[in-house]
Amino acid sequence: MAGDWYLYEVFQAFLSAPAYHLLLEAFLVLWILRLILTKSYKPHKTRLGAKEKEELIAEWTPEPLVPDTPSDHYTLHPRVVDGKPGKTVTINGKKILNMGTLNFLNMIENKAMEEAAITSLKTYGVGSCGPRGFYGTVDAHLQLEDKLAKFLGVEEAVLYSFGFSTISSAIPAYAKRGDVLFVDAGVSFAIQQGIAASRSHVRYFKHNDVDDLKRLLQLQADTDSKHPKRARVIRKFVIVEGLYLNYGDICPLPELVAIKQEYCVRLFVEESLSFGVLGASGKGVTEHFGISVDEVDLICGSLENALAAIGGFCCGKSYVIDHQRLSGLGYCFSASMPPMIASAAITSLEQLENNPDIFSALVRNSRWLHEKISSIPGVEVGGDPISPVKHISLKDCGENGEQETRMLEEIVQEAENQGVALTVARYLHNEEAHPLRPSIRLAVSSSLTQPDLTLALRVISNACASVHRRDLDAVE
Amino acid sequence: MQAAGLVNPNTSWLNSRGAWLFYILIITVGHLILLSFPFLSVAAVWTLTNTIHNIVTFTVLHTLKGTPWMTADQGKSRLQTHWEQIDCGTQFTSTRKFFTAVPVAVFILASFYTKYDTVHFFVNSLSLLFVLLPKLPQFHGVRLFGINKY
Numbered sequence: 325m326a327g328d329w330y331l332y333e334v335f336q337a338f339l340s341a342p343a344y345h346l347l348l349e350a351f352l353v354l355w356i357l358r359l360i361l362t363k364s365y366k367p368h369k370t371r372l373g374a375k376e377k378e379e380l381i382a383e384w385t386p387e388p389l390v391p392d393t394p395s396d397h398y399t400l401h402p403r404v405v406d407g408k409p410g411k412t413v414t415i416n417g418k419k420i421l422n423m424g425t426l427n428f429l430n431m432i433e434n435k436a437m438e439e440a441a442i443t444s445l446k447t448y449g450v451g452s453c454g455p456r457g458f459y460g461t462v463d464a465h466l467q468l469e470d471k472l473a474k475f476l477g478v479e480e481a482v483l484y485s486f487g488f489s490t491i492s493s494a495i496p497a498y499a500k501r502g503d504v505l506f507v508d509a510g511v512s513f514a515i516q517q518g519i520a521a522s523r524s525h526v527r528y529f530k531h532n533d534v535d536d537l538k539r540l541l542q543l544q545a546d547t548d549s550k551h552p553k554r555a556r557v558i559r560k561f562v563i564v565e566g567l568y569l570n571y572g573d574i575c576p577l578p579e580l581v582a583i584k585q586e587y588c589v590r591l592f593v594e595e596s597l598s599f600g601v602l603g604a605s606g607k608g609v610t611e612h613f614g615i616s617v618d619e620v621d622l623i624c625g626s627l628e629n630a631l632a633a634i635g636g637f638c639c640g641k642s643y644v645i646d647h648q649r650l651s652g653l654g655y656c657f658s659a660s661m662p663p664m665i666a667s668a669a670i671t672s673l674e675q676l677e678n679n680p681d682i683f684s685a686l687v688r689n690s691r692w693l694h695e696k697i698s699s700i701p702g703v704e705v706g707g708d709p710i711s712p713v714k715h716i717s718l719k720d721c722g723e724n725g726e727q728e729t730r731m732l733e734e735i736v737q738e739a740e741n742q743g744v745a746l747t748v749a750r751y752l753h754n755e756e757a758h759p760l761r762p763s764i765r766l767a768v769s770s771s772l773t774q775p776d777l778t779l780a781l782r783v784i785s786n787a788c789a790s791v792h793r794r795d796l797d798a799v800e
Numbered sequence: 801m802q803a804a805g806l807v808n809p810n811t812s813w814l815n816s817r818g819a820w821l822f823y824i825l826i827i828t829v830g831h832l833i834l835l836s837f838p839f840l841s842v843a844a845v846w847t848l849t850n851t852i853h854n855i856v857t858f859t860v861l862h863t864l865k866g867t868p869w870m871t872a873d874q875g876k877s878r879l880q881t882h883w884e885q886i887d888c889g890t891q892f893t894s895t896r897k898f899f900t901a902v903p904v905a906v907f908i909l910a911s912f913y914t915k916y917d918t919v920h921f922f923v924n925s926l927s928l929l930f931v932l933l934p935k936l937p938q939f940h941g942v943r944l945f946g947i948n949k950y
Binding site for chain 2: 333334337338340341342345348349352353355356359360362363364496500501502503521522523524553554556557650651
């Protein structure tokens, strides 16, 4: 066959080729030529001419370094704190009772922790400033991860250097574009950042409303049954907080676990506040409800609140957690936590294990204050009675958030004058997903004794009464 | 077109001139191997070269989706074919032009060496259609009849 082949014949064939064939070839050649001759877009080279540069510079008006702020704005009148904000705090040179910082177990003033940190500092220095996967890991990190995993009864824990970035790195490590997140409307700002970074679809359900969550999951299930191919490739997550920072109440975990089984979703619980607070030995919301930690797919916690260290952790099954060592952006690209902080956190955990009484003391203090503050006229206390975070807001203030905030600020100032440090809960209102009610965020500590509690109650009660009276006078 | 903060290693290698040369060499070597079979006519070999090339590029560039690398795009490329990921979805880049021109060149050569035979023409032009249509900017992200959508 090949022997029959001559180039001459081919040219003969070309000359007698059918017209449709030649037309197609001509069209293709012209099309390709046009494609080649049109200007190529060069992906990485955008050069600006001198004129364009000048135009851009002329267009640009710099924002003021300090925006226009009313003179009574709280950032212009900072409270200067000296020393450790422990059971008492020194504000503007005056030592008063501290109920403003999230120092639930008063670990800040724990001597053993301090000594452990100093010893570790002498051994390791201040740390390598390298990420964990890049010369940043020392044995203290591994010991703390082991210790956390053992303490919570999980397979593995992974450490982050900053509490806020723990959950905001963990969510986008699992939830990707196209996935669906069912999120409680009351979640804190860190979770909202994680949700935004995940690029997933978000469905907010009403705060602590299990029926609303079921409704949304049912809607999703209906959509999924219409598009089974799509449903096969999307993941569904339910994201809640154990103890809500912005509300002070506890998530209905037993119902959530039942829902998780019914609708086949993954359950993430953020335990920044509940870790070291809820449960008979401080293991968090799972221990509080007597639910196995294995029922929750991912637990994130902070070492910054109850443990008085710095950083955060995620824990759960090794299969789930290990993924973060290459996909958790905060883990991969942030410098590891200073080893002395890790050593301090280890000691702090040991202290929790050795003194289980502090948890009952914390619950007792929280309950007592909740009951007493609720009975102050004109005041509402949000949250669970056993929660050490309480949101005190004013009744009969209507929708006027600004006025309520102003009155709360006055109460805080009055309480400070009388010897108790409180704080108004501060939010980035323009960036929060849902509006939040103005409140005083009261933090209870296990180290408060009965005289301290009585003092705190009396001061809060007096401050509320005097501000209410002043407010009434102003109206008249 | 979107901002490309980080390189997608799944497609960035296609921009190198070495990869272009390698692509042409692969076609040439494959063609020479087919020519070495004595029982195949030159016309059959050219049609085979063209069809195999089109089947392979259609599979690799237009049906396989996602990337084996972890990129910072939060799973955007999970639903994109290899072709759609090239230059982060930017159209009319030189890489796209090159990879569009090569199948047309192979088709014209195949037409020439098959003496403009009708049967060969039918096979070659049909397979060409499968690799040219998905490369058009108008078909970027389009999944006809929802095939291979998720």
